[in-house]
Amino acid sequence: MRIKLHSPILESSNNSLRDFLRAKGFKSTKEREILLNELETRGEHFNAENLYSGYAAGDCCEVFNLLSQDWVHTPLGDIANKQGRVAGENVAGGKATFSGVVGSAAFKVFELEVAFTGLGTQVARQYGFDVDSQIIEAESKVGYMPGSKRMLIKLIFDRRSGRLLGAQMAGKEGVARRINALAVTLHQKMTIDEIARLDFAYAPPFSAPFDPILIAAEQAGKKLQK
Ligand SMILES: Cc1cc2nc3c(=O)[nH]c(=O)nc-3n(C[C@H](O)[C@H](O)[C@H](O)COP(=O)(O)OP(=O)(O)OC[C@H]3O[C@@H](n4cnc5c(N)ncnc54)[C@H](O)[C@@H]3O)c2cc1C
Numbered sequence: 756m757r758i759k760l761h762s763p764i765l766e767s768s769n770n771s772l773r774d775f776l777r778a779k780g781f782k783s784t785k786e787r788e789i790l791l792n793e794l795e796t797r798g799e800h801f802n803a804e805n806l807y808s809g810y811a812a813g814d815c816c817e818v819f820n821l822l823s824q825d826w827v828h829t830p831l832g833d834i835a836n837k838q839g840r841v842a843g844e845n846v847a848g849g850k851a852t853f854s855g856v857v858g859s860a861a862f863k864v865f866e867l868e869v870a871f872t873g874l875g876t877q878v879a880r881q882y883g884f885d886v887d888s889q890i891i892e893a894e895s896k897v898g899y900m901p902g903s904k905r906m907l908i909k910l911i912f913d914r915r916s917g918r919l920l921g922a923q924m925a926g927k928e929g930v931a932r933r934i935n936a937l938a939v940t941l942h943q944k945m946t947i948d949e950i951a952r953l954d955f956a957y958a959p960p961f962s963a964p965f966d967p968i969l970i971a972a973e974q975a976g977k978k979l980q981k
Pocket of ligand 1: 813
């Protein structure tokens with residue numbers, strides 16, 4: 756977990772503080788530099804040992820992104836709650852850890868569900884992936900079922916490894932629950948080919964025999980073969 760300090764006290768030179776932060780697991784250069792700049796600007800004193808006298812959780816922290824393998828500010832309620840639980844357990848003498856996130860979120864604008872998980876195209880490129888993507892349109896359930904709605908799915912994947920890097924979806928039905936399935940595949944580092952062969956439940960009220968995720972992965976797989 757990462758800590759942003761607002762009224763620190765400095766007792767060591769910046770070089771030794773930088774080394775201390777690195778040794779204590781502050782991996783992100785950006786975060787170390789923000790901390791040091793803040794100290795310099797304020798001209799206040801900082802006792803390095805005090806840094807670990809407490810725990811930080813929630814929007815004030817960076818969180819480890821399992822895909823980019825970098826510390827990223829990801830201010831979301833579920834992450835804040837999970838970090839809070841870890842901090843609470845450790846305050847009570849436990850040894851809980853927070854392993855990181857893939858970055859999943861969903862929201863609803865009137866009837867439209869929008870959701871994403873993982874990295875977007877631009878961010879994935881910044882982290883050096885050989886990025887490609889596939890967008891498809893599909894029905895949320897078998898077309899003859901009442902209430903079937905069109906949805907858009909974008910899969911973002913790495914051409915070198917064939918791994919899924921992220922997914923974005925929009926539609927009026929079944930979007931938020933489907934993004935969670937893809938979040939699991941990101942945690943498991945699954946390839947597009949593996950996702951295309953997943954055994955999802957099928958019945959007409961819930962999905963077509965080929966779920967939109969499977970169709971998207973199938974089409975992405977064709978792109979990967981080119
Ligand atoms: C409109 C909106 C919608 C959102 N919807 C979602 C969503 O659907 N899903 C999702 O995952 N995330 C959502 N978020 C983000 C989510 O709310 C935050 O990530 C989460 O609340 C962060 O929790 P936190 O405990 O770190 O901070 P907060 O919930 O902001 O809690 C901080 C608390 O500290 C108090 N405080 C501040 N300064 C002081 C002080 N000096 N002394 C004492 N108390 C102080 C504040 O009053 C506040 O109560 C939404 C955020 C907003 C603004």
